[in-house]
Amino acid sequence: MKTETAIAHAGSAAALAKILQITPGAVSQWGEHVPELRVYQLRNLRPEWFAQEKAA
Known part of the structure; x- marks a missing residue:
């Protein structure tokens, strides 16, 4: 996952850090x-961010 995508999902870098x-x-x-380990963590905390990947 690109960092800019994760930040966009969270709303800001600070919000992503808080998550x-x-x-x-x-x-x-x-x-x-x-x-990689943060992507794993995000998959568990925010699975909806990865829903489009599963559909593709």
């Missing part, structure tokens, strides 16, 4: 893609 219980600074260090 994952990390700092906004950690999110800003990710680069283009969300780290």
Whole structure:
């Protein structure tokens, strides 16, 4: 998942950080893609964000 997509789903980098219980600074260090373990965490916390992937 691209970082910009995850931020868009959450509404902001700060909101994404709050969902994952990390700092906004950690999110800003990710680069283009969300780290694999954070994607796993998001799949469990926000499965609706991945619903389109399953349909494709």
